[in-house]
Amino acid sequence: MSEKPHAGHDEHDHGHGHGSVFIQHHYDDAQHQFDAGKLGIWLFLAQEVLFFSALFVAYILYRHHHTEIYAYAHKYLDTKMGAINTAVLIFSSLTAAWAVRAAQLRQKKLLIACIATTLACACAFLVIKYFEYTHKIHEHLLFGERFDPCISSGGTPLANMNNSCPGSKSTIQWDFNARTTQTPRGAATEGCFPDVALDLEPQRPGVQLDCKVFEVSGATTVKDGKATFTEKSRKEIGPRCFDPVFGPGGGLSLAPGAEHKDVFPCWKPNHQPGVCRPGWYFRWTCEGDKCKAPAGGEGPFQTLSACNEQRGGKEGQLKADGTPWVSDCSHGKASAFVVEYGDHALRSSNDLRIAVDCKTPPTAAAPADPFAEVGQTPAVGKSQIATTPRPTHADEKAALYAGPPPENTSMFFTIYFAMTGLHGVHVLIGVFIFIWLLIRSVKGHFTPDYFGPIDFAALYWHIVDLIWIFLFPLMYLIH
Amino acid sequence: MANAHDAHEEHGISHVASTKVLLGTGGSLLLLTIITVAATKVDFGPNINLAIAMFIAVIKATLVVLFFMHLKYDKIFHSVIFLSALLAAALFVGFTLMDTGQYQNTNIWDLNNPPAAPIGPRPVSG
Numbered sequence: 001m002s003e004k005p006h007a008g009h010d011e012h013d014h015g016h017g018h019g020s021v022f023i024q025h026h027y028d029d030a031q032h033q034f035d036a037g038k039l040g041i042w043l044f045l046a047q048e049v050l051f052f053s054a055l056f057v058a059y060i061l062y063r064h065h066h067t068e069i070y071a072y073a074h075k076y077l078d079t080k081m082g083a084i085n086t087a088v089l090i091f092s093s094l095t096a097a098w099a100v101r102a103a104q105l106r107q108k109k110l111l112i113a114c115i116a117t118t119l120a121c122a123c124a125f126l127v128i129k130y131f132e133y134t135h136k137i138h139e140h141l142l143f144g145e146r147f148d149p150c151i152s153s154g155g156t157p158l159a160n161m162n163n164s165c166p167g168s169k170s171t172i173q174w175d176f177n178a179r180t181t182q183t184p185r186g187a188a189t190e191g192c193f194p195d196v197a198l199d200l201e202p203q204r205p206g207v208q209l210d211c212k213v214f215e216v217s218g219a220t221t222v223k224d225g226k227a228t229f230t231e232k233s234r235k236e237i238g239p240r241c242f243d244p245v246f247g248p249g250g251g252l253s254l255a256p257g258a259e260h261k262d263v264f265p266c267w268k269p270n271h272q273p274g275v276c277r278p279g280w281y282f283r284w285t286c287e288g289d290k291c292k293a294p295a296g297g298e299g300p301f302q303t304l305s306a307c308n309e310q311r312g313g314k315e316g317q318l319k320a321d322g323t324p325w326v327s328d329c330s331h332g333k334a335s336a337f338v339v340e341y342g343d344h345a346l347r348s349s350n351d352l353r354i355a356v357d358c359k360t361p362p363t364a365a366a367p368a369d370p371f372a373e374v375g376q377t378p379a380v381g382k383s384q385i386a387t388t389p390r391p392t393h394a395d396e397k398a399a400l401y402a403g404p405p406p407e408n409t410s411m412f413f414t415i416y417f418a419m420t421g422l423h424g425v426h427v428l429i430g431v432f433i434f435i436w437l438l439i440r441s442v443k444g445h446f447t448p449d450y451f452g453p454i455d456f457a458a459l460y461w462h463i464v465d466l467i468w469i470f471l472f473p474l475m476y477l478i479h
Numbered sequence: 480m481a482n483a484h485d486a487h488e489e490h491g492i493s494h495v496a497s498t499k500v501l502l503g504t505g506g507s508l509l510l511l512t513i514i515t516v517a518a519t520k521v522d523f524g525p526n527i528n529l530a531i532a533m534f535i536a537v538i539k540a541t542l543v544v545l546f547f548m549h550l551k552y553d554k555i556f557h558s559v560i561f562l563s564a565l566l567a568a569a570l571f572v573g574f575t576l577m578d579t580g581q582y583q584n585t586n587i588w589d590l591n592n593p594p595a596a597p598i599g600p601r602p603v604s605g
Contacts, residue, residue, distance in 0.1 A: 038554075039556075042557045046564035050567055053571050083512065105495065451492075462547045472512075473533065478529075
């Protein structure tokens, strides 16, 4: 530090004798011009700090309120790419600082090399950013309403809300370990209609469903004590996700014993969460020993078993005279509702074991309870959940990343693109500045008494590096 | 700092950074980048991890400002300008966060507290 500046001092004296042609006449001398420029660039840098601080405020405020979004969404970002870009920027900052030194010491070749290296690093940064951005565009990891990813942040395939993922324009075939009774739509089913329920654990992360609700009209016939329901027609009545009360007049109500847990969270078309509980819902009324559909479709929803219980019997029980109880349950028309999974119901194939078939036409949901057998639970049933060992922190994180994004995750990418985009624009401007400096340094414009442009551009470049030093841990290194 | 500044005032237009300082700063920055990436892989709890990452980022920023940006050897007025910008930014953040508890929660869907249940019977044997 003591020798080199003296060398510079000698060079300076040499250069001073000639005087740079770039010293403007309205300045007293080279020092005066340099100081004015330096004050200007520092005022500009102060403005840059305030400029970016607005975005940092947005980041801090949103992260403060929605820790879960940041914890989830940062997994979408490639830490390796971010780390490489950090190293590239730091190295370019070093060469930029060295360029100033080279200009001060009249080391023309070194100056050109330093500026060229800085320029190359700036371009490399932009190329890496280009790959990151195109990947995000491809995965629909964008801002606002354009955020509609096909994968979870842990890499699990998702069906997105706009049904735009490759291969997701499909219907769902149930394959709960091949225990589903695949009955063609409208076919007769033996026995009384059971209460239909898919006993899945609904609140698990990763289960995001989409439903269609149909009103089904058909006829029931009784033969040898067994009833069959034949579907005649159906019409879609509900939204894809239905609200707690649906049906004509909101007549369907919570059945006795039903719990909140029997619903699935799902996406409505307007991206609002809703609920979904696939199955068949029959309306019955109890009339003496018999159950029948209520007239006019009014009245509270009642299940057959509830109806039977009201009559004092249960399926499989023995009556007082020793004969088995047989439900006598269907007369005339029954009115039914079917709730089916919609077009892009699949949010997590692993959890639900749903097979997606993109080509075959939809197979109707069986009008019977696929899990009706006594003592059996579906593949992902509550009992299974209950016996599963308590998940570790890592397991919980893995489950979180495998699941669908939390609500408003698009905000992470809105902030991500705003911050990295504005930073990227600064890098792009830096590229043009360094091209200009490269040309001028090749022409030999810079001398120890005129190197202001190099110094000021380097200062600008350092502040760009400085912003990235904070952006990198804030975006890529969220724990 | 004052000595260094004074020592070079008369020699050149501005302070010339030594190669040792430049390489030392650049090397430290790269080393700190590796440390901050490695620190993320260890679970200290989200708040401590964030604090570590920010602490390292502040050290890196200080290194850049002092040595690469020559603020250590520069006129004190430039430091005043820069620090006042940081102060303004801190006030900006601080005042915005002051009433942050007053905001409405924008999460509509709460997994632990779902909306009222729809219709649907419990599963029973058929």
